[in-house]
Amino acid sequence: MQQEKMQVNVTRDGNKVQVRLSGRFDFNTHREFRTAVDPLVADASVSHVSIDFSDVDYLDSSALGMLLMLRDKMGAACKAVALSGVHGNVKQVLDIANFGKLFHIT
Numbered sequence: 001m002q003q004e005k006m007q008v009n010v011t012r013d014g015n016k017v018q019v020r021l022s023g024r025f026d027f028n029t030h031r032e033f034r035t036a037v038d039p040l041v042a043d044a045s046v047s048h049v050s051i052d053f054s055d056v057d058y059l060d061s062s063a064l065g066m067l068l069m070l071r072d073k074m075g076a077a078c079k080a081v082a083l084s085g086v087h088g089n090v091k092q093v094l095d096i097a098n099f100g101k102l103f104h105i106t
Contacts, residue, residue: 008036015047022055027062041073054085
């Protein structure tokens with residue numbers, strides 16, 4: 001069965017931004033993800049970004065790479081990034097990859 005494209009919804013509350021993902025987060029969705037997060041790195045008024053995985057049921061190694069690149073870019077810009085709504089298979093993948101040592105995960 002063909003999965004729908006990942007949806008990305010960006011909401012802002014002052015200097016904090018939530019990027020809510022839904023669907024499959026994999027290589028085929030790198031463009032949608034980067035289009036959503038790249039402007040946040042350059043935006044001086046943003047200090048904290050939370051990636052919400054509540055509606056994500058799958059991620060692959062390229063998704064992990066995209067998260068690491070985001071962490072590096074945000075860190076270079078002195079901004080914080082956290083992962084929230086992590087559950088099920090997504091949590092297992094992040095645990096196996098030791099992302100708990102790299103990100104604040106809730």
